[in-house]
Amino acid sequence: MAQKTNAALPPGTKLPVHVGVIMDGNGRWAKKRGLPRKIGHREGAQTFRTITRHAKNLGVKFFTVYAFSTENWKRPADEVEAIMDLFEKYLDEVRDFIEENIRICFIGDRSMLREGLQKKMRSVEEDSRDFSAMTLLIAINYGGRDEIAHAAKAIAQKAISGEINADEITVDTVEKYLYTSDLDGDTAPPVDLIIRPSGEQRLSNFMIWQAAYAEFYYTNILWPDFRPEDLEKAIIAYSDRNRRFGGV
Numbered sequence: 417m418a419q420k421t422n423a424a425l426p427p428g429t430k431l432p433v434h435v436g437v438i439m440d441g442n443g444r445w446a447k448k449r450g451l452p453r454k455i456g457h458r459e460g461a462q463t464f465r466t467i468t469r470h471a472k473n474l475g476v477k478f479f480t481v482y483a484f485s486t487e488n489w490k491r492p493a494d495e496v497e498a499i500m501d502l503f504e505k506y507l508d509e510v511r512d513f514i515e516e517n518i519r520i521c522f523i524g525d526r527s528m529l530r531e532g533l534q535k536k537m538r539s540v541e542e543d544s545r546d547f548s549a550m551t552l553l554i555a556i557n558y559g560g561r562d563e564i565a566h567a568a569k570a571i572a573q574k575a576i577s578g579e580i581n582a583d584e585i586t587v588d589t590v591e592k593y594l595y596t597s598d599l600d601g602d603t604a605p606p607v608d609l610i611i612r613p614s615g616e617q618r619l620s621n622f623m624i625w626q627a628a629y630a631e632f633y634y635t636n637i638l639w640p641d642f643r644p645e646d647l648e649k650a651i652i653a654y655s656d657r658n659r660r661f662g663g664v
């Protein structure tokens with residue numbers, strides 16, 4: 417879908433509708449400076465604010481950030497706790513986005529998060545639900561495999577209760593039960609562009625269903641060093657790609 421682009425991008429740049437970012441490299445950023453990993457997460461959170469605003473200013477409509485994976489619980493307890501503390505702090509500050517007409521939704525299994533955090537998540541979602549400049553999806557305790565298993569469970573329950581006929585389950589049925597289709601009445605489209613900083617070239621369980629035809633952009637920059645210009649570079653690279661979706 418062609419959209420009007422911001423002056424920061426060359427004329428004719430094709431904008432991705434949905435951009436996903438795997439915010440990686442916080443730990444290495446801190447280590448390089450001899451600082452504790454949690455300082456890297458603090459810096460990464462600053463970058464999150466700047467880049468989210470820039471995505472909106474460029475005209476991106478859906479922006480998903482991978483903040484904490486279902487596998488990140490394997491980390492030392494003090495690091496997990498520092499990350500959760502940062503979320504709580506940022507959920508207070510994320511309200512600034514509301515002034516910018518950004519709708520905020522969370523994807524992932526929130527039942528395992530602290531009750532206080534869950535409460536703040538719900539209230540941010542409610543307070544921003546009518547905003548329309550951009551939808552920001554924050555993936556917390558998110559895993560693509562968990563999301564698909566969660567959908568399978570919901571579909572199985574419907575089949576048992578007779579609401580769904582097993583023979584009629586299609587790709588569209590599964591899609592309807594993903595976290596990205598449960599945005600309080602709204603649905604995020606498939607992800608067009610996935611950006612992964614820090615030099616790693618893998619999905620790490622991020623949007624594995626939604627990324628079926630996503631374009632990937634990798635950079636060695638560590639997430640805390642990622643600048644608005646780097647987002648522009650990724651979008652320009654995306655714009656030059658030839659997406660065929662299996663056709664010719």
Ligand code: IPE
Binds near residue numbers: 441
């Ligand atoms: C990403 O940075 C943040 C989370 C996974 C929460 P990392 O903490 O993975 O940083 P590196 O990969 O160790 O540098």
Ligand code: IPE
Binds near residue numbers: 441483484488616
């Ligand atoms: C992916 O990064 C998860 C987030 C950025 C939230 P990881 O650092 O956890 O991924 P791996 O372990 O390098 O694959």
Ligand code: MG
Binds near residue numbers: 440442
């Ligand atoms: Mg990492």
